[in-house]
Amino acid sequence: MGRRLWITTSVAALLWAGAAQAQQARPNQPADDQAATVEDVVVTAERRTSNLQTTAVAATVLSGQDLENKAVTSLDQLQFAAPSTTVQNFGQGNFFNVRGIGKSEATTAVGVGVITYRDGVAAFPAYFQTEPYYDIGSLELLRGPQGTFAGANATGGAVFITARNPDFAGINGYIHAQAGNYSDIKLQGAINLPLTETLAARLAFNHETRDSFYTITGPYRGRPGDIDSNSVRASLLWQPNDALRVLWKTDYNNIDLGGYPADPALATNDPFTITSNGPNEAHDKFVRSSLNVSYVFDNGMTLKSITGYQDGVSRFATDLDGTSAGNNTFYDQLDEQVWSQEFNLISPDQQRLKWLLGLYYQYDMATFPAKTFPTAEYRIGFPENVVDIYLWGDTPKETAAVFGQVSYDFSDRLQLQVGARYAHSVSTNDDVYTTYPQFGIVLFQDDEVEDDKLTGKVTLNWKVNDANFVYGFVATGHKMGGLNAPNLYQPAQTFGPEDLVDYELGWKSNLMGRRLRTQVGAYYTVYQDYQVNIGDPQYPQISRIQNVQGDTTLMGLEASAQGRFGPLSFDVAASWSSSEMGDFFGADPRLGRTGVCNPATGPASANCVNIAGNTKNYAPEFTFNAGVQYAFAIGSDMTLTPRVDYAHIAETWTTIFNNAALGDRLGARDIVNVSLKLNSGDWTWAAYAVNATDETYIAAINSGLRYAGPPRQYGINLTKAF
Numbered sequence: 001m002g003r004r005l006w007i008t009t010s011v012a013a014l015l016w017a018g019a020a021q022a023q024q025a026r027p028n029q030p031a032d033d034q035a036a037t038v039e040d041v042v043v044t045a046e047r048r049t050s051n052l053q054t055t056a057v058a059a060t061v062l063s064g065q066d067l068e069n070k071a072v073t074s075l076d077q078l079q080f081a082a083p084s085t086t087v088q089n090f091g092q093g094n095f096f097n098v099r100g101i102g103k104s105e106a107t108t109a110v111g112v113g114v115i116t117y118r119d120g121v122a123a124f125p126a127y128f129q130t131e132p133y134y135d136i137g138s139l140e141l142l143r144g145p146q147g148t149f150a151g152a153n154a155t156g157g158a159v160f161i162t163a164r165n166p167d168f169a170g171i172n173g174y175i176h177a178q179a180g181n182y183s184d185i186k187l188q189g190a191i192n193l194p195l196t197e198t199l200a201a202r203l204a205f206n207h208e209t210r211d212s213f214y215t216i217t218g219p220y221r222g223r224p225g226d227i228d229s230n231s232v233r234a235s236l237l238w239q240p241n242d243a244l245r246v247l248w249k250t251d252y253n254n255i256d257l258g259g260y261p262a263d264p265a266l267a268t269n270d271p272f273t274i275t276s277n278g279p280n281e282a283h284d285k286f287v288r289s290s291l292n293v294s295y296v297f298d299n300g301m302t303l304k305s306i307t308g309y310q311d312g313v314s315r316f317a318t319d320l321d322g323t324s325a326g327n328n329t330f331y332d333q334l335d336e337q338v339w340s341q342e343f344n345l346i347s348p349d350q351q352r353l354k355w356l357l358g359l360y361y362q363y364d365m366a367t368f369p370a371k372t373f374p375t376a377e378y379r380i381g382f383p384e385n386v387v388d389i390y391l392w393g394d395t396p397k398e399t400a401a402v403f404g405q406v407s408y409d410f411s412d413r414l415q416l417q418v419g420a421r422y423a424h425s426v427s428t429n430d431d432v433y434t435t436y437p438q439f440g441i442v443l444f445q446d447d448e449v450e451d452d453k454l455t456g457k458v459t460l461n462w463k464v465n466d467a468n469f470v471y472g473f474v475a476t477g478h479k480m481g482g483l484n485a486p487n488l489y490q491p492a493q494t495f496g497p498e499d500l501v502d503y504e505l506g507w508k509s510n511l512m513g514r515r516l517r518t519q520v521g522a523y524y525t526v527y528q529d530y531q532v533n534i535g536d537p538q539y540p541q542i543s544r545i546q547n548v549q550g551d552t553t554l555m556g557l558e559a560s561a562q563g564r565f566g567p568l569s570f571d572v573a574a575s576w577s578s579s580e581m582g583d584f585f586g587a588d589p590r591l592g593r594t595g596v597c598n599p600a601t602g603p604a605s606a607n608c609v610n611i612a613g614n615t616k617n618y619a620p621e622f623t624f625n626a627g628v629q630y631a632f633a634i635g636s637d638m639t640l641t642p643r644v645d646y647a648h649i650a651e652t653w654t655t656i657f658n659n660a661a662l663g664d665r666l667g668a669r670d671i672v673n674v675s676l677k678l679n680s681g682d683w684t685w686a687a688y689a690v691n692a693t694d695e696t697y698i699a700a701i702n703s704g705l706r707y708a709g710p711p712r713q714y715g716i717n718l719t720k721a722f
Contacts, residue, residue: 037514038564043140045117045160046149046405047304047344047356053508056417056459056471058143058521058558060573064136064164070627070645071673071690075129076699076710078159080647080671082141083558083575083623088654088666088700090260090707094129095700098143099523100554100579100619101156113156113479115146119163119249121290121308121340122151122362128286128312128336130255132231135190135204137164143558144523145477145502147455148403148419151360155477155500165247166192166200166237173202173722180688180715184210202235213711214261215273218324222280222317226258247292257282262705263322265663271698271708278319278329286312286336300348308340322705335367354407364397394430399423413463417473420456427451429483449494451480467510475502479531484545495545500527516563527552527582532656534586549600550582554616567631567639574624579616581656586611588657590704614658620650620668638680645673654701669697669709682721689714 041052041061052061060082062072070081075094079087088095096102102113116123133139140160142150150158173191178184190204212225231253238246259280263271291307313335320328340362347355369392405419428448459473477500484493506521530552534544556577563570587597588607597608629643651668658664675688690713699709 036564036566038510038517038562041517043142044138044162045140045142045146045158047346047358048349052519053510053517054461054463054469056461056473056506058504058506058519058523060141060143060560062139062141064138067133067136067139069629069643069675071675071688072133074132078139078141079649080625080645080673083560083573083625084143084556084577085141085623086618086620086649086652088618088702088707090262090700090702090705095618095702096129097618098141098157099525099556099577100616101525102618112153114158115150115154116159116161117150118161118251118288119290120292120306120342121288121310122338123288124286124310124312124336124338125153125364127314127334127366128253128284128310130229130257130282130284131251131253132206132208132229132255133161134188134206134231135164135202135233137162144504144525145455145475145500147475147477148405148421148457149358151399151401151421151423153479155479155498163204163233163235163249163251164190164202166194166202166235168194168197168200168239170194171722174719175722176717176719178715178717180210180713182211182213182713184208184713184715186717198238198240200237202233202237204233204235206231212258212261213272213708216261216276218275218277220276220278220280220319223258224261224276224280226256228256228258230254243296245292245294248290250287250289252287253284255284257284260318260707262318262707265701265704265706267322267706271696271706272711274322275324276319276322277324277327278321279317279331280319281315281317283315284312286310286314300350302344302346304342304344304346306340306342306344308338310336310338312336320705332368335369336365338362338364352409354409356405358401358403360399360401360403362397362399364399366395366397368392368395395428396430397425397427399425415461415463417459417461418456419459420454422454423452423478425451425480427480427482447483447494449481449483451497453478453480453497453499469508470506472505473503475504476500477502481531481547482545495531496529496547498527498529498531498547500525512563515565516561518559518561520557520559522555522557524555525553527554530582532584532586534589534656546584546586546599548582548584548611550584550612552580552582552616554579554619567633568628570626570628572624572626574622576622577619578621579619581611581614581616583610583612584656585609586656588659588662590659590662609657611656611658614656615653617653617656620652622648622650624648638678641677641679643675643677647671663701663704663706666698666701669699670695684719684721685716686719687714687716 042049043052043055043059043061052059072078072081075096076087076089079085084099086097096114098114112125143157146154146158171193175189178186186208188206190202193201195201208227208229210227214225216224233251235249259282261274261276261280263274288310293305295303315333317331320330343359345357401421401423403421405417407415407417409415426448430446455476455478457473457475459471461471463469479498481495481497484495502523502525504521504523509518528551529547531545532548554577556575558575560573585597585599585602585608588609591607597605602608602610625647627645629641631639631641634640648670649668652666653664654666655664672692673690674692675686677684677686691710692712694712697709698706700707
């Protein structure tokens, strides 16, 4: 705690001291010339373009340049650039949580909690999250339930990522080349092509190869940790007049991560030196297309259509015991197709009563195909007593929803907003099999659950003056129930939906002549029938989701600021949270698998544990991140810009049992990134170090296995803009 406080205080002092020094620079110049103001930031998640500082949402908004400055190249690094955010990457599907809410189970059976949108289309739920961030226009991370606009399952938040669009500003783009340690090679680029006066195209690509961080002994298979990532994107914009706009984008990704090596959670050895006698594979191939059409009528009303199609294949194989002593392995292949369609009808902005209506439909077919994986090569050299687990079957989901929001301006400073969403959803396990071929056991499931729910939000916005905006709202959220697949110790079972009520207050300001922008917020959230996953170290990929009987509560404070004082710019964000699980008895499989554990009444066996009052998993008490840079002018057309970013995520629990003796505690991490950029006209040379202090930390713990976070990576890159 003392070290954390010292670092936090030192960074804050550095930021304010630098701001004061920059403000005093060039005293004979007019104030407007001494320092540039912080640029306005807009959010689009609520289907209108609005200023972040006058929108009632807790959000972190990052431009493509911000992502580059902070070394955020994929979802994994986003947790070090936004408060209240954690990402546990352990292979097929990430545990992505905001305020401790999101996904904590590797299964298609349950909603993700934090929904990711790519160019207006809800992306694959939880799987296929390894896509790199390249040629990005903006990223909006919204915290708290987003039921009205992002869907009922967005109980923790939503992420809206928009790739750069084509434009008519002539031929332009960039080319980027990078070389680093671990034989890292990256090539990236984009080109914008105005084809006619009404048609423009943009092409972008990203390629990266890198050697593994790990030294592995044992008769393992695959290329554990080697990266070969390839992505391309094509975009077309057709704008024949001011009223009609048609934007089409298609991405293709072939991302081979080589597998996710891991060893037991309680191991004390170097996490990058492990033994394994299992297979290793983590390979995603997927395509996504979106078609955004908007038409503005003569009266200012706008009709929008957003059509999405996604198709992907994910192959995963791992050593379940994380050693060369045991013989437990897991294989699966996921084939997933998602079709979606959304319509919006939006009133003009310049009127006292504003409204929006929306329709949404999504069909998600997730298939685990039979007898296609593993291939024969994985079986060569393995003992006959290897314990294999295979999954196959179809798990389709279908959702239809209607939503809307009405805003009424009582005056030019006071506004009331009311929003609601009604959704009907169906989740099916269609001929799903869990097989244990060495035992001759095949478990079967054919079942379906349906869900109907109305959620809503009421907001009061007050623009105190031109520099201060305050808001308060009450929102409800909902995540549908689902189906647990059977395993050796549990028959197929359903689990119920969860509901929440969220209360939030916020204050946003523009200070010091718009050189400093701040956001402060508080929240209190009550969950009923909260869904929890109880992982089994022997079968980590087989979920057991149950509902907590009592209320689960979360509360917290979040604060952030961005400043620019001439050549000095900085950003800082922090969060504090407290959580408490409701009354619930859960059977911890690590303490035994016999006896009956009643979730409401408790012990009938030694492994039945009361979690009432425990801290919510993946909900760190404290997070902090800050970045500072200073652009030194060298001559008339050259700048040298050093930058330092620091992020702290406090320790957190990885299961609801909060049992440190069994490896449930994920330690705190303090990550420092540094860069030095030399810019001269269209050329930028840069040297960088990510995790510059080479901190060894565990990034994820899942069902008895630990996964190491990346060590120090450093290198140089060159970018040419044109």
